[in-house]
Amino acid sequence: MSKYNLLLAVFTGLFLTLNSGQVTAQVSRGALKAYEKAIDAYASQDYETTLFELGKALKKHPEYSEALFLSAQTHLDLSQDSLAKIDLAKALNIDDSPFETGWLVLADLDWVSGDYKEGLYALDQFERTVTFRRINTNKELKSKYRWIKEGLDFSFDAVIHPILGLDLSPLDLSINSNFPEYYPTMTLDGKTLVFTRRVNSSNGMYDHEDFFTSTWKDSSWTYAERLRGVNTEFNEGAPSISGDGRTIIFTACASPRDGFGDREGKGSCDLFESRFDEVTGVWSIGENLGKPNSSAWESQPTISSDGNFLVFARARHTRGAGSDLFGVRRGEDGEWGVPFSLPGEINTPYEEESPFLHPDGKSLYFSSNGHPGLGGLDMFVSRKGDDGLWGVPVNLGYPLNTYNNENSLLVEPDGDFAIFATDRLNTS
Structure with missing residues (x-):
């Protein structure tokens, strides 16, 4: 505003x-x-x-x-x-x-x-x-x-005219804590959840972001634990896990003093790819995606169910100064190509962020304050037409959206269950 x-x-x-x-x-x-x-x-x-x-x-x-x-x-x-x-x-x-x-x-x-x-x-x-x-x-x-x-x-x-028939409630304390949780991602079978949590840093000076994971077991989520291998003393956030649970595309940001640490980056925040080692049970620290990254700010990726198409947010320098959604395809050689602004009606001069590409490949959920909404960042859905263009976004309505910021929407394949992040005080 x-x-x-x-x-x-x-x-x-x-x-x-x-x-x-x-x-x-x-x-x-x-x-x-x-x-x-x-x-x-x-x-x-x-x-x-x-x-x-x-x-x-x-x-x-x-x-x-x-x-x-x-x-x-x-x-x-x-x-x-x-x-x-x-x-x-x-x-x-x-x-x-x-x-x-x-x-x-x-x-x-x-x-x-x-x-x-x-x-x-x-x-x-x-x-x-x-x-x-x-x-x-x-x-x-x-x-x-x-x-x-x-x-x-x-x-x-x-x-x-609120949306009726919604069962809206916070996830239990095995996931939610006194710290902020956001940017959830889930495997295609719906049994593994990975998300970002902002926690106290080891030196106690600044908060930083780490990945946590939970498993659906006996009709409930297990107590969330840190993801092994990929977390560092710096910021890791906005993960997107592949359908088979073996790859995570995520964001890491440079610090003024230490840059990207053991990683190599180009801009203020870059996209990286981490792979799971089934023998050791540890995730790799992550390799820079290459062409999708620039001297600008790249973040909040969402990967298609087949792992070959990626949507992410890009801003000139930092979040809050206007961001658009971009797409990029992986070639047959396994390398990512040159990114492009999503064609159609999604991007505005304001904020478009936290995209989620549904497994159907034609539904893109995202947050924005550049389309008609309830005051803050609202959640929208856009459908991809036969011409390859993304259609006019539809606001998901109240009470999913409020005057607070809502983002990080994740929708299960059958469309009956979703997880999102909000800074509202309650869900009444």
Whole structure:
């Protein structure tokens, strides 16, 4: 989500306060002095002092809209969106004339926090402004408005019409723990599960990612254990296991100090292939896939059931800056070819990630915030047409998707059971 710059409105408000006798008469000298100190602190990125001085100003004058605008911007800078929403709504309801597009900012914040009804109200208020009547003169603003409106309309309708008949519950404690778990992958027989878990590092300084595995036995999953051989003191993540359980394509990322460690890499994160030794019961450390990797960021692979087609996410440098899904085929010589952007309707200028290629070879599940959704990363499915193009993605709906981030979807061959990762607090 892009954070609008409220600072222009703040300084516009300051100008009005200092030069309008009417406004100055309404705001006490004490409140004005505290606000001026807050402006200086904000310019120095001293956000603690900024909020302290704004608190003093608002205590003296609760209807001080300029102070509320600056408080909202400061909370946005601190990623405190819920607090930003409160101050922004107060400021706009007092006087939206310095920053009419603030209603659009508020609608966006409501959308990504799941407050869809409030977001539609904010959008309605924006549509009543002079700025909206002139929106055709600003292509960027018009595009943003359409995107937020489409998202809010979709989200509101999705919650009213939820998918029925779902049995949605977390996996038991043999898999889930107090650490984050994500990017599951499963053998074709459905009996071996491999996933990523972020754990404490051996040196205790930073968390890192390792692979864990569990086996379906006696109608339950066994207690997850670390995968032997492939895990190192660095990051290994996003595995994709072949149908026969003998090969894993995965991601390893370079550290600033040690690079890829014992592996050889090209970019910030690369794709590697590990093979299972049935004699020793140990996985190899992994070899670089070669051509699929570049100086960019490659991650989150999913391999076809026959092991000869791979889909993965690629970004310019790092996750969060826009990523697309690419495909690559393995030649008869066993080497991977040159990757290509998936043709069709999947990729957008935003995030497409965590693909899962169903064993049918024609259904691709993935997560995105670039198609109409409920506010965060949503899960979608696209079907491959006879012309080789991937069709328009279909949102999997609520309550599978929420305003939180949902990704890492894994669907069993028969389509009746799926596993996915979410940062929602519960599944009620």
